[in-house]
Amino acid sequence: MKPFPFNLTGPDFLLCYALFSAAVLIIARAARSTRELAVGGESPRVVDPCEIACLRAGRDEAIFVALMSLEAQGLVSRETPSKLRVASGTAAGGRSSLERAAFDYVRRGGGAAPKGIYRDAAVTDAADAVRHELVERGLIRDPWTIAGNVGLVPTLVALVVLWTVALVRIWSSGPPVGFLCVMLGMVTFAGVVALANPRTASGDAALRRLRLSFNVARRRVSAAPSGSVLSDAVLVTAVFGLAALPKFLRGQYPWWQPARDSGGGCGSGSCGSGGGSGCGGGGCGGGCGG
Amino acid sequence: MDEGARDRVGLGWRPELAADIHMAIERFDVLEVLADNWFGASRRELSLLRALSRDIPVALHGVGMGLASAARTAEARLDAMARLVERVAPESWSEHLAFVRSGDIEIGHLCAPPRCPETVDGAVRNIRRAGAVVGTLPVLENVATLLDPPASSLGEPDWVARILKAAAAPMLLDLHNLYANAVNFGHDAAAYLEAMPLDRVTHVHLSGGRLVTTGDGVERLLDDHLHDPPDPVFELLERLAARSTMSLTVVLERDGAYPGFDVLTAQVQRARVALARGRAAAARESSVRPRSVRCAQ
Numbered sequence: 001m002k003p004f005p006f007n008l009t010g011p012d013f014l015l016c017y018a019l020f021s022a023a024v025l026i027i028a029r030a031a032r033s034t035r036e037l038a039v040g041g042e043s044p045r046v047v048d049p050c051e052i053a054c055l056r057a058g059r060d061e062a063i064f065v066a067l068m069s070l071e072a073q074g075l076v077s078r079e080t081p082s083k084l085r086v087a088s089g090t091a092a093g094g095r096s097s098l099e100r101a102a103f104d105y106v107r108r109g110g111g112a113a114p115k116g117i118y119r120d121a122a123v124t125d126a127a128d129a130v131r132h133e134l135v136e137r138g139l140i141r142d143p144w145t146i147a148g149n150v151g152l153v154p155t156l157v158a159l160v161v162l163w164t165v166a167l168v169r170i171w172s173s174g175p176p177v178g179f180l181c182v183m184l185g186m187v188t189f190a191g192v193v194a195l196a197n198p199r200t201a202s203g204d205a206a207l208r209r210l211r212l213s214f215n216v217a218r219r220r221v222s223a224a225p226s227g228s229v230l231s232d233a234v235l236v237t238a239v240f241g242l243a244a245l246p247k248f249l250r251g252q253y254p255w256w257q258p259a260r261d262s263g264g265g266c267g268s269g270s271c272g273s274g275g276g277s278g279c280g281g282g283g284c285g286g287g288c289g290g
Numbered sequence: 291m292d293e294g295a296r297d298r299v300g301l302g303w304r305p306e307l308a309a310d311i312h313m314a315i316e317r318f319d320v321l322e323v324l325a326d327n328w329f330g331a332s333r334r335e336l337s338l339l340r341a342l343s344r345d346i347p348v349a350l351h352g353v354g355m356g357l358a359s360a361a362r363t364a365e366a367r368l369d370a371m372a373r374l375v376e377r378v379a380p381e382s383w384s385e386h387l388a389f390v391r392s393g394d395i396e397i398g399h400l401c402a403p404p405r406c407p408e409t410v411d412g413a414v415r416n417i418r419r420a421g422a423v424v425g426t427l428p429v430l431e432n433v434a435t436l437l438d439p440p441a442s443s444l445g446e447p448d449w450v451a452r453i454l455k456a457a458a459a460p461m462l463l464d465l466h467n468l469y470a471n472a473v474n475f476g477h478d479a480a481a482y483l484e485a486m487p488l489d490r491v492t493h494v495h496l497s498g499g500r501l502v503t504t505g506d507g508v509e510r511l512l513d514d515h516l517h518d519p520p521d522p523v524f525e526l527l528e529r530l531a532a533r534s535t536m537s538l539t540v541v542l543e544r545d546g547a548y549p550g551f552d553v554l555t556a557q558v559q560r561a562r563v564a565l566a567r568g569r570a571a572a573a574r575e576s577s578v579r580p581r582s583v584r585c586a587q
Binding site: 042043045047205208209210212213214215216217232235 | 305306308309311312313315334335337338340341344345
């Protein structure tokens, strides 16, 4: 008699392995989250716009927000709609290392080709330093370090091996294995999706906190009439992506936005639907005397 | 004041101010959150409150219990506050000495009840029940009123003092509410302050309002939380700091018509200065004439 679960047939067999695979992935992911929250904190506060952008969508988004911030501070301006220059009389500028590197890039003549900033060595080094800082704080995983995926990769490998053994045994016994192959593909895909998030559990918590905190600011910015001067546009962009800006403002940036899939990010400048639904308006105003 | 205690100043957290507060949380010692807005919040939304309470002391401020009433406060409201307190772990929670409903009729405002022994007894009963359900007693706030509650046999300071003493509860003294009641009913604000049970005051609110004309043509100061605190409120804060031996937690309230965030933080700073001046005045006086000092509770 074949041992359990090889004594199961057809749909029962598939169901058993589906449940087993799901349980292993869920437990491994939960264990990893617990470990990461202990390292990075349950809801850390991130306040630098470039760090926020890097946390949300990677290194190139951090560079993009650095350029936006320089423009908002009046340190760079547009000579033409697609060409930047430093403000006259300004020798250096920027509130962070990345902003200063971006400013220097424009000052050296890079403003004529803004998209080249994403390949400039000094700027990318500064952006990598931003990303490294987030790795050190336990908010994002270093994609090149397998240690960041301890627990999940071995689990996935074990699952694939288990499935392969199961398939070979079943193939040698004769029954059809088409659905098993599909199941193997789905489990592998689920494992890859679980691995694909560059943020740790702490990083997700930090971004969630930002989105909840900036929810009202986002709605205010999105609804701003054409021509408005928006003091918090940089931060809203850092938290939610360029799609959060009103149309009249979004249209000013395509020629200096990074290409999508900027490496290490979630792959979208506008990922996420924003924060919570908003937790109510004011309190006892309107004459209640409280 | 106990040398180990210290005064703190903070801001009322509102969704409209959340982004600015996130970026500049170090400017405040405490944040106060309107509890009723969070009773139905999802776990995800509550994660924001929990995150705040890890970074800075958070106080919950309720508006819907209607504790100062001969009628019993609904258990469901107490349970809601208890659940929120358990999830957020604030350092304190507060409510008003007011009624907000009668039977099934929701008034929609904080109303001053008749100040009489019956409402004292009712308030004390409700406060004790609230403390038992939530786990800690609330800090109790005085309210402003546009009309002198009819059928009142007690003055406001006496009524408040009786409730707080019988319930053994601390007080949240809203200085603009006090000022508004003084202006509206012909009292001297400083004397009105002195008449309050200052030995029970641990928390303070600062806010603003505007003059309105009531239906019978009388002009009244309305506490609407939509304006800057007027100068007399800061003067009252300084006077309170000079008189009080307790450490004080002061919160600036603003519910709308928000000025720039720098304006709000400047008002917070002004409160710090008023507290410091009051404490300095008390220290000068005690160096001339020693007085008894009560430790902060």
